[in-house]
Amino acid sequence: MSDVKVYEIEMEVRSPLVLSSYEAIGNVFSTDWKYIPGHVIRGALFSQLMREGKEVPIREEARDPTVFFQPAYPVLDGRETIPAHPMIYKCKVCKKTVINLEKFEECEEHPFCMESKGGSLVFIDENGNLKFFEYEYVDLESLGINRVIKGRELEMLYSFIGISPSTKFKCRVTDVSGKLGELGIKDLGELKIGRGISRGFGLVELKIEEIEESKLVEDRSREIEKIIGKKEDNPLILLVKSPTFNLSGSKFGLDWKLDLSLGGTELKCEEVILTGRTSISGFSLAGGIPKAKLTNLIDIGSLLFFETGGAIQEEELMKEIARKELRGFGPHSQIGLNFLEVHPIAYGGDLQ
Ligand SMILES: [Zn+2]
Structure with missing residues (x-):
């Protein structure tokens, strides 16, 4: 390998x-x-x-x-740009941007003007500021x-x-x-x-x-560790980068299991914050296989929360997450489904 x-x-x-x-x-x-x-x-x-x-x-x-x-x-x-999650808000008047995973935060000057930007594209500029990409x-x-x-x-x-x-x-x-x-x-x-x-x-x-791959995984696992932080009860939060519906590793059926199996460690999906649902069709290139249509997939920008019970501190687990970011977290990643990422915008706080 x-x-x-x-x-x-x-x-x-x-x-x-x-x-x-x-x-x-x-x-x-x-x-x-x-x-x-x-x-x-x-x-x-x-x-x-x-x-x-x-x-x-x-x-x-x-x-x-x-x-x-x-x-x-x-x-x-x-x-690199990334889809914004639903708790990224922008004031329609003064364009002030707020990331708050704990609670909804109003713009102090313009009440009722905050708009969720979930699903739009963002990037972090050289000063650590969140910017929107058009x-x-x-x-x-x-x-x-x-x-x-x-x-x-x-x-x-x-x-x-x-x-x-x-x-x-x-x-x-x-x-x-x-x-x-x-x-x-x-x-x-x-x-x-x-x-x-x-x-x-x-x-x-x-x-x-x-x-x-081993070099990328090595470097990336250290970045992931930094983003998640050292605290034992820190959750694993994954940001959805491509339509997602099955992380359980089951190859059969289109079952909806969002629990993760990471190198022997089972992580239960505790919460999902959705930008929306999406569907996908017509991806089969292999002759003779009918083109499938999948509906009700979790759309980009959604967040999945996993409780880790301290397991997140293990180095091997970090590497497994880094590897899954490259290979996909579930089956069907050969056609681009089930790609997620650990990203600072999902943890709020310091974006640099
Ligand atoms: Zn404002």
Whole structure:
């Protein structure tokens, strides 16, 4: 297990990126995702490798997954964004931001103006301040070309709303079996992602760095320890980064077990604070397998609380959490589900 590789992938948008959970409504393609889901990255990556003539073991991966895809969130000046949880409030008038996990806090100057920002994207700036991230969008119209008569069709005017070029994203892909390495993932220079790629949308440029998982886990476990703190009764709080529904490790059925099993330590989920529920569909790449639709998944920005009974002080447990952040906390992380993270915004206090 010592030589598991993690590919840290930075993506820079070159042509408008249309990230949509649904097919076009009429002739309008819109963007409704705030991040690039793992299954979208997986599909784009495998398709690109196949276009280059590589034999991607899709059926094998469907049966026995060994490659795990984190969702990709935008980065701004090297700072990674993350979904805000429901206890991050912003005053609609003076824009003052408050994180308070204990109680609802009003803006002193403007009562009844606090708005929960759960689910929107935030990052921590160089001074340790919480900042909100907004995408820049472009909207475009594209004329459909009839392939037979090579003429423009009036009925085929498409409209796109996409994420603007030069936006950057980052994610990590963990390759337990070494398959991606053998397929030459490091040589990939670009990917086509999202809707409308046949019309030239969704071209992203890649920078891929290969890192040993053990090294990442070592460094990250110390960060996690710092965030959670030393107190014995400190809870483990996980921030949801991709649709989540099953952390129990059961491979069968879509059962709703949010209890965690971390290297032999069982942690019971005591509380969930939701931003909302979401659904996902159409992620299967393996031929012959029907596209599933999952509904009622816990949406990004939600918080899960676990009582640890002091177990949180164990070094091995910290490493297991760090490993799960990379590989996913439950089954179906090969398609980007069940990714969560320990993050300072979920603990309030010092953000630096
Ligand atoms: Zn105010």
